[in-house]
Amino acid sequence: xxxxxxxxxxxxxxxxxxxxxxxxxxxxxxxxxxxxxxxxxxxxxxxxxxxxxxxxxxxxxxxxxxxxxxxxxxxxxxxxxxxxxxxxxxxxxxxxxxxxxxxxxxxxxxxxxxxxxxxxxxxxxxxxxxxxxxxxxxxxxxxxxxxxxxxxxxxxxxxxxxxxxxxxxxxxxxxxxxxxxxxxxxxxxxxxxxxxxxxxxxxxxxxxxxx
Numbered sequence: 001x002x003x004x005x006x007x008x009x010x011x012x013x014x015x016x017x018x019x020x021x022x023x024x025x026x027x028x029x030x031x032x033x034x035x036x037x038x039x040x041x042x043x044x045x046x047x048x049x050x051x052x053x054x055x056x057x058x059x060x061x062x063x064x065x066x067x068x069x070x071x072x073x074x075x076x077x078x079x080x081x082x083x084x085x086x087x088x089x090x091x092x093x094x095x096x097x098x099x100x101x102x103x104x105x106x107x108x109x110x111x112x113x114x115x116x117x118x119x120x121x122x123x124x125x126x127x128x129x130x131x132x133x134x135x136x137x138x139x140x141x142x143x144x145x146x147x148x149x150x151x152x153x154x155x156x157x158x159x160x161x162x163x164x165x166x167x168x169x170x171x172x173x174x175x176x177x178x179x180x181x182x183x184x185x186x187x188x189x190x191x192x193x194x195x196x197x198x199x200x201x202x203x204x205x206x207x208x209x210x211x
Contacts, residue, residue: 033083
């Protein structure tokens with residue numbers, strides 16, 4: 001069964017103000033710590049209220065879980081997961097300046113060996129062999145059309161029952177796959193949802209922006 005929630009929030013793709021290039025971790029070990037990020041095309045961190053909703057859905061504590069933050073950007077989702085006790089978090093980011101800032105942020109936070117920052121294109125990285133994850137965050141650049149192919153590429157890198165967070169424009173096309181939608185909501189022009197990887201298949205659909 002799914003539950004929908006609408007959050008009045010700043011819409012992607014805009015951000016303004018003195019705090020435009022920083023994001024606050026909202027829970028766990030690093031609660032209230034600030035993470036900075038550079039300007040980059042399509043980089044729009046998930047708003048605080050949406051992240052709070054997401055981690056309420058995930059159950060707050062992520063101890064024992066392995067997580068991957070694809071299109072990591074500011075790292076807000078991955079750092080939040082590590083702050084809340086995840087055993088393993090991988091941040092994947094293609095843009096060199098953004099990647100370098102993620103590494104600096106990890107050092108500033110005092111992240112240990114459980115957190116890894118990878119400089120790679122998310123789809124190319126997923127195509128290779130590697131570990132499997134219990135939680136994945138899929139928040140590609142706004143209106144890039146990358147959510148659907150990323151979900152498809154993720155299938156062989158997830159443990160059964162893994163949960164996947166997807167954020168994309170409201171208007172778009174439906175993509176079928178082995179996903180059961182658990183929760184969904186909207187914030188401005190963006191739709192966000194939490195899915196469960198439900199082999200051997202299902203008829204759940206997600207919405208993704210057109211390319």
